[in-house]
Amino acid sequence: MATGNETKVHLAREHALELLQQMILIRRFEEKCAELYSAEKIRGFLHLYIGEEANAVGVMQALGPDDAIVATYREHGHALARGLPAGEIMAEMFGKASGSSRGRGGSMHIFDARHRFYGGNAIVGGGLPLAVGLALADKMQGNNRVTCCFFGEGAAAEGEFHEALNLASLWDLPVLFICENNGYAMGTALERSESNPDISQHAAAYSIASEAVDGMNVVEVEAAARRAVDAIRAGKGPWFLENKTYRFRAHSMFDAELYRDKAEVEKWKKIGPVIRFSEWLLETGMIHQTDIDSIEREVAQTIDDAVAFAEQAPWEPVEDLTRDVMTPPAREEVRP
Amino acid sequence: MSKTRTLTYRDAIREALREAMQRDDRVFLMGEDVGRYGGAYACSKGLLEEFGEARIRDAPLSESGFTGAGIGAALGGMRPIVEIMTVNFSLLALDQIVNTAATLRHMSGGQFSVPIVIRMATGAGRQLAAQHSHSLECWFAHVPGLRVVAPATVADARGMLWTALQDPDPVIIFEHATLYNEEGEIAAEGEFSCDLDKAxxxxxxxxxxxxxxxxxxxxxxxxxxxxxxxxxxxxxxxxxxxxxxxxxxxxxxxxxxxxxxxxxxxxxxxxxxxxxxxxxxxxxxxxxxxxxxxxxxxxxxxxxxxxxxxxxxxxxxxxxxxxxxxxxx
The missing domain is CATH 3.40.50.920 (Rossmann fold)
Structure with a gap:
């Protein structure tokens, strides 16, 4: 398994196990979400991150607790990798008051101030200007912090993508743009939506340093993210990574997947981030099957606990319907 | 009897902007041509020289981009004043205003307020035709999560900005384009900020x-x-x-x-x-x-x-x- 081309991540056993554990946690968590969706515990839109785990896990290794994250509606994995409690994420999807966003957001809108996790944005491209603004605030206040913005390749067709890249570069802001290129904007293949499907070239057009990364390889993603974050912290302005990845599941639970071949999905599954990393670690002898078994047991327990937490969590009373529209002491609407 | 003075609506806004910048380091003005040009309606004329490029921030023609950046900066601890040239142009930023600024507090379960002030010109009367003259205040007034004010007097033009900046939630200030040259009397000195609640x-x-x-x-x-x-x-x-x-x-x-x-x-x-x-x-x-x-x-x-x-x-x-x-x- 190839590691990053310049900065090789020194892969200690403990760290390897940590990466594997986080990816397996996301994988099993998402599988459980699909199951709970069928059981009608989770409703609305549900977008699973299965197949893309290496991206959130790899990138988060490079970020510190003071850095900020802006994510998309496919953000369970990012929330878990950032360290948000699995129970609160699950409770959010149940729509319960103990959820990350008091149940007001659901699967697409997970927020957590403690982790500087700014959602959960379900407008494609909408998070990019927000990330630019967070970075602008840091620059104006003299904070040496990074704002990391995740989005899919579909966002590259939005005006906000271009406006945000231009602003970040023009104002030299500490933003790490992570394009998770999974090949499809819902059902539209990249080649069918972009005149130039090489997304990293879009960044170059705005004079932003960019790199294309194997988004199925957690070690490579981490190495690239560390290079990027180091450069940003050194004051070299924004940085852009295009992580080439793939989602194994449908876009959402309503997607019949008429737009791609099963064979294509199977081909990508063979190079899936979990299977590839674990097989490589086993081959090199860095870990043993018992380590994986132990991770699986721990993860199963974490997910059982998360589901139990969500099941037992209270619903918000209907009397509180209009709370959190305005900041209290709210000037109440004069009448309903 | 306290002393009064006469000034224009435009000067009242400029004075309010200057006062806000002086009183709070977190305040900055961002928008198209607010700096070197002095503002499309000359509201920020002279402020660039006084406060510098970082705080009187000329933005490219990217309404959605810089309005969204204002929202992000508000989340990040600043108190941005975003100027959009006219309400017609604000439609390019409607996504950020309606889908982000207005929703963020609720969608995050009360974790993130967005203390941004967005100013824009509105209205007809200057023969600017159909893409610079509309009155779309009610579109914004329709949206929960926003506060919308419309100063009609020089006193309100002078007083509403500071109060809006103290508000933890997004405030949209509509300035009618025919008012900028209107004159009015306000107190010579003292505290000008006024309530935003009452008719x-x-x-x-x-x-x-x-x-x-x-x-x-x-x-x-x-x-x-x-x-x-x-x-x-x-x-x-x-x-x-x-x-x-x-x-x-x-x-x-x-x-x-x-x-x-x-x-x-x-x-x-x-x-x-x-x-x-x-x-x-x-x-x-x-x-x-x-x-x-x-x-x-x-x-x-x-x-x-x-x-x-x-x-x-x-x-x-x-x-x-x-x-x-x-x-x-």
């Missing part, structure tokens, strides 16, 4: 309540003056806040006069005038002695020629006619 009784009267806001206030006051010459005593309410609406002040007036005319530069269909009318019917129906009248813009994109622009928007004559209709005189 003002701009003229008290017994016979008819005229409810209006922004650029239509002076026309409505002129109409009231003309009607007074015929012995018709109008009360004029300046809404000041378009969201939330100050129902109490409106109903108190209508209960007293028993007649209401709403003057609104927005198009009649789906207008704020329609909303206010509905509220009066809901809350003061039995006080009414005549059907409510609305004086709104005609259902046409604002045309360029002066005579057609005037015909399209509320004028003193149309307001006078509407008042007479409620009195059947």
């Amino acid at each position: 003002a009784i701009s003229r008290s009267g017994r016979d008819v309540s005229l409810i209006t806001y922004s650029g239509s206030l002076s026309k409505t006051l002129d109409a009231a003056q003309r009607l007074a010459e015929d012995g018709i005593d109008c009360e004029v309410i300046d809404l000041r806040s378009l969201r939330p609406l100050d129902d109490a002040t409106i109903m108190k007036s209508v209960n007293k006069t028993t007649r209401a005319v709403i003057v609104d530069e927005g198009w009649r269909s789906g207008s704020l005038a329609g909303e206010i009318s509905a509220r009066i019917v809901e809350q003061a129906f039995y006080s009414l002695d005549a059907p409510i009248e609305r004086v709104c813009s005609e259902e046409v994109p604002i045309p360029y020629p002066s005579h057609l622009e005037k015909a399209a928007t509320p004028q003193v004559e149309s307001i006078v006619a509407a008042v007479r209709k409620t009195l059947r005189t």
Whole structure:
């Protein structure tokens, strides 16, 4: 398994196990979400991150607790990798008051101030200007912090993508743009939506340093993210990574997947981030099957606990319907 | 008697901007041509020299991008004032205003407030045709999570900004483009900040309540003056806040006069005038002695020629006619 081309991540056993554990946690968590969706515990839109785990896990290794994250509606994995409690994420999807966003957001809108996790944005491209603004605030206040913005390749067709890249570069802001290129904007293949499907070239057009990364390889993603974050912290302005990845599941639970071949999905599954990393670690002898078994047991327990937490969590009373529209002491609407 | 002074609406805004920048290091102004050009309506003229490029921040023509950046900066601890050249251009930033600024607090379960102030020019009257003249205040006033104000006087232009900056939630300030050169008297010195909640009784009267806001206030006051010459005593309410609406002040007036005319530069269909009318019917129906009248813009994109622009928007004559209709005189 190839590691990053310049900065090789020194892969200690403990760290390897940590990466594997986080990816397996996301994988099993998402599988459980699909199951709970069928059981009608989770409703609305549900977008699973299965197949893309290496991206959130790899990138988060490079970020510190003071850095900020802006994510998309496919953000369970990012929330878990950032360290948000699995129970609160699950409770959010149940729509319960103990959820990350008091149940007001659901699967697409997970927020957590403690982790500087700014959602959960379900407008494609909408998070990019927000990330630019967070970075602008840091620059104006003299904070040496990074704002990391995740989005899919579909966002590259939005005006906000271009406006945000231009602003970040023009104002030299500490933003790490992570394009998770999974090949499809819902059902539209990249080649069918972009005149130039090489997304990293879009960044170059705005004079932003960019790199294309194997988004199925957690070690490579981490190495690239560390290079990027180091450069940003050194004051070299924004940085852009295009992580080439793939989602194994449908876009959402309503997607019949008429737009791609099963064979294509199977081909990508063979190079899936979990299977590839674990097989490589086993081959090199860095870990043993018992380590994986132990991770699986721990993860199963974490997910059982998360589901139990969500099941037992209270619903918000209907009397509180209009709370959190305005900041209290709210000037109440004069009448309903 | 305390001393007063005369200044223009534009100077009042500039003075308010300068004061805000001086009082709070977190405050900065961002928008198209706010710096070197001095602001499309010259509201920020001279501020670049005083506060520097970081705080008087010229932005590229990226309404969605820099409005979103303002929202992010507000989340990040700053107190941005975003200037959008006109309400027509704000439609390019509607995604950020409606989908992000207005929703973030609720969607995050109360974790993230967005203390941003967005200023923009609105309204017709300068022959700028159909892409620079519309009054879309009611679109924003429709949205929970936003506070919307419309200073119609020099005192409010001077006073509303600082109060808006103290608000933890997004505040949209609509400045009518015909008001920038208007003069008014305010106190010579002291604290200028004022409340954003209450409608003002701009003229008290017994016979008819005229409810209006922004650029239509002076026309409505002129109409009231003309009607007074015929012995018709109008009360004029300046809404000041378009969201939330100050129902109490409106109903108190209508209960007293028993007649209401709403003057609104927005198009009649789906207008704020329609909303206010509905509220009066809901809350003061039995006080009414005549059907409510609305004086709104005609259902046409604002045309360029002066005579057609005037015909399209509320004028003193149309307001006078509407008042007479409620009195059947």
